[in-house]
Amino acid sequence: MGERQNRTLEVRGSNPLGSTKNPLEVPKTMYPFREIEEKWQKRWREARIYDAPDIPHRPKYYVLEMFPYPSGDLHMGHLKNYVIGDVVARIFLRNGYDVLHPMGWDAFGLPAENAAIDRGVDPKKWTYGNIETYRNTLQRLGISYDWRREIATCAPDYYRWTQWLFLFLYHRGLAYRASGLVNWCPHCKTVLANEQVVDGKCERCKTPVVRKELEQWYFKITAYAQRLLDDLKKLEGKWPEQVIKQQINWIGRSEGTEVHFLVDEWNERLPAFTTRIDTLFGVTFVTIAPEHPFVKKYLDRFPNREAVRQYVEAALKKSDIERTALDRPKTGVDTGITVRHPLTGEQVPLWVGDYVLATYGTGVVMGVPAHDQRDFEFAKKFELPIRVVIRPVDGETPDPDEMEAAFEDYGVMVNSGEFSGLDSKTGIQKVGEKLQALGLGGPTVTYRLRDWLISRQRYWGAPIPMIHCERCGVVPVPEEELPVLLPENIQSYLPEGRSPLEDVPEFMNTTCPSCGGPARRDPDTMDTFVDSSWYFLRFIDPKNEEKPFDPEKANAWMPVDQYIGGAEHATKHLIFARFITKALYDAGLLEVDEPFDRLFTQGLVLKRYWYCPTCHRLVDGEVQEGKHEVCDTPVEERLEMMSKSRGNIVPVGPFVAQNGADVARIAILFAAPAEKDMEWSDAGVEGARRFLQRIWKIYQEHKPSASVKVDPETLGPEEKRLYIRLQQTLKGVMEDSQAFHFNTAIAKLMEFLNDLTDFPAKDSPVFAYALRDFVLMLAPFAPHLAEELWEQMGGEGFVAQIPLPEPDVRYLEEETVVIPVQVNGRVRARLKVPRGLPQEDIVERALANENIQRYVQNKSIRKVIYIPDRLLNLVV
C-alpha cells in the first residue's frame, strides 16, 4: 500500500506529450537553499522566537490549523494547510501580537490498528514513528510553531483529560448509555456516529452500513441543537457561508405539530410528527417504523403478527443503502389494528412501513395520501383510500380518483369540519391549538441532529472511564484514578465485533469504586472525534497535571482567532467542538461559547494518476499505450484528493529535500486561490523556483544595504515611479494576504521583481531601498531566503520579528495615467496624460487624436462620460 516511491507523473493537459523533465532534479544554478534553510531554522529555534507566553500581555492572536492524523508521509495536501496558517501567524507576529501557533497529533485511530493487523507492528510504535516523521518534515518547512506545546492525543497525559471530559459530561447529564439501533460497519466491525456514515456507507471503508441493536454511550448533543443553530449567527461573515449552511442543514430544525393517535384497546397513544397538521382530516392510515418500540411491544398481539414479524426482520437486515434507495417502491404491512383519529374519532388502520424512519420525529407518520407524495405512493400500492382536504387557492378541489400525484402545496382547507375554509397556514396554527387544548399534541419542534454515539469497539483509542458493577450498575471511575490506561501488548487487534480490550483480563477486571466488589471496565474506546473536540484548549496549557487546562490561561487565549482546515469537517469536528465548548462554557470553565472565531477552509490538493480497474490500484509508471502492462487492462485517468490509501501522494519530505522549503511554500500558495481545490502539478514548481532564484541573483549582483534611506521628494521621475510602485506593492500584498489571496499577493511580488529588474538606475538609493522593503514583504512567504538576504544586507534582528512596512500613502498613485478613450463604448485610443487633468483638456486631447477623429467626425457628441483618471467615453 503506497510503499513505492512516487515517480514523476506527467502533467497531462498542459503538456499532452508529457514532460521528460524530472522535477526532483535540482538545477545547478540554484541558490544554496539547503544551507540557508538549515541555518535559519536553527537560529529561530535557538532564539525561541515562536514561543508563546502562558498569558499574553500584548494583543493576542491564536492561529490554529486542524492537526493531522500521522499516517505515513506528510504530503502536499497537508502542506497547504500548514503553509497558509504559517503565513497568517508570521504576519501577526510581526505586527505586534502575541501569537499562539501550536501543532500536535490526532494520534488515536484505526490506521494504527490496521498496521498492527496487517504487519504486526505495535500501534503505539507505529504512531510515534509517524509522529517523528511528521514533526521532522514540518520543522524542515520552517513553520513557526511553538513546539514546546506539542501534544499527541494518544499520550496518557492527554487522554487522561479526554476521559476527564467524558466524566464531566456524564456528571452534567450529557453522557448517557442507551440501547438502540446503531450504525454498524460490518467491515470495520465497529459502530459509527451518524456523521461518519456517508451515503449509507462507512466513511472509511465504503462498506454499506447496517443497523444493529447495541447498548452504547452517547453524548447529548441534541440538548444543544437550538444553541448550535442560533449561535451560527455569531459566525456569519467569519465562517464560510457554505459551512454555516451545512451545519444549519445538519441540525435540521423543523417546526411542526405533534398529534396523538389513540390505541384504545391497550390504552396507548402513538404520537406522530407533521409539518402539515392542516391536512389532519385527510388521514386514512397511520404508518409506524419497523424499529419502533411499540411494534416490538405489541407484535404478538397484532392480528397480522406473522406478516409483521417477517417484515420487521427483513427490514432490520437491510442496509441503509437498500432501504433508502431512491426509486425503490414503498413496502409495508398492515398490523391489523386500528388507531383513533384525535379529532374525528374515526378508526384508521395502522401499518408498518420502512419508509418511516425510526430516528426522525416520533417514528410514526400520519398517512395523508392526497397531500404527501410518499403517503400517496403507499396508498396507491396498498389500495388505501385517498381523501382530499386541501384545495388550491384559486382552483377546484382535486378529484381523488383522478390524482396522479399528491397535491403538496399550501391552499385552503376543505372537508375539515370546523376548520374548512381556513388557509393552510392559519389552519396549521388553529389545529395545533385545538390539539393542545385536547391534550392530544400541539406545536413542537424537531431536529434532524441525533445524539453523538461515541463508543467504539476498537483498541487504539481512549478507554471509556466507566465501570460495570453487578451490584451498583454503571459507576464512573473516580477522577483521581485517571487515566484509565490503555493496556499494551495486546494479543490480537483483529476486530471481532467487540472491543479487543474485552480479551484483556488485567484491564477488564477491576473493583467497583462504589462497593469495592469485583467489577468490569467498559471495554470500548472513544470515537477519535472526542479527542479532537477539545484539543485547542490543551494547547493553551499542555503540561498541566492538575486539570485539562487552566481557565485563566484559556480565557486569555480563547477563542481561536483563526482556524484553518478542510471543509470536510463541517458537520463533524466543527460541530462537535462547538458542542463541547458550549458545555464547558455552561459549567463556567470557559468564558467563550464558540471555539473558533474565524474559519478558513482551504481547498483540497488533487493529484492525477492512472488507475487500473482490474488491479484496483494506482499504476503510474506501469502504463504502456494506455494499458496496464501487468494485466493489459485499459487504465483510467483519475484526479482525486491526495491520500495515502489511493497512493497518489506527493510526499513533502523528498520534495523539500530537493527543492527547498521556500520553493514548496511559494509553489503551493501561488498555484491557485487558497480556498479552491487545486491539482498538484510539478509544472507550477518551476515558476516558484525561478522566482526565488531571480531574487537571490538580484541581491547578489547589487548588494543593497538595509540602512539606506530615501527622501521621496527629491527623486527623479524614474526613481519616483519605482518608489510609487513599491508603495502600491506593499499595500496590495498586505491586503491580499489578509483576504487569504496569497496567489495574487505573490503575483504582486513577482510584478514588483519585474519592475526591479527593468529599473535602469540600479545604483540609485531608491533601488536599494526597494530591495530592502521587498525582503520584508517576502518574508511571510519565503522566510528562510528573506532572513538570509536580510542578514546579507546588514539588517538587524530577525526579519520574522520586524514589523511589516506600512505603505507611504502619499505615494500610491502614479503621476501619469493612461486613459482609454472610447467612442460609443469601444476603445479607440489611449492617451497618456498627467494625473488629475481636467475633463475639458482630456476631451480636447482625445478629439485631436487621429483615430478618434475617424469615429467622431460628422457626428455630434451627445454625451461625455469621464471617470477621472480612469476612462473617457464619447457617445456620438
Place this chain on the structure above:
RNA sequence: GCCGGAGUGGCGGAAUGGCAGACGCGGCGGAUUCAAAAUCCGCUGGCCGCAAGGCCGUGUGGGUUCAAGUCCCGCCUCCGGCACCA
C-alpha cells in the same frame, strides 16, 4: 428533488460595473554555448491585414446600462453537501 458553489487563452489563474486575459506555466523566435542545460531578450486569445487598424471573444439565450466576465431573468454543464426528514 432541495441547499450551496463554479463555468474566462494550450494550462493554473487575474480583473471596486470602466482597457478582459495581471502573474505564472507551456509554446514560438532570438542572444549566449562547440553543443546542451541554465540564464537573458522578444512574441504568444481567435480571425482579417504588409501595416495602420478592424472584426469576434468570459458556458448559453435574453435584459438593464454610455459601458456587463461582473447586475437582473431564463436555460445548459460540472463540482460539493443533504436527501423517503413526514
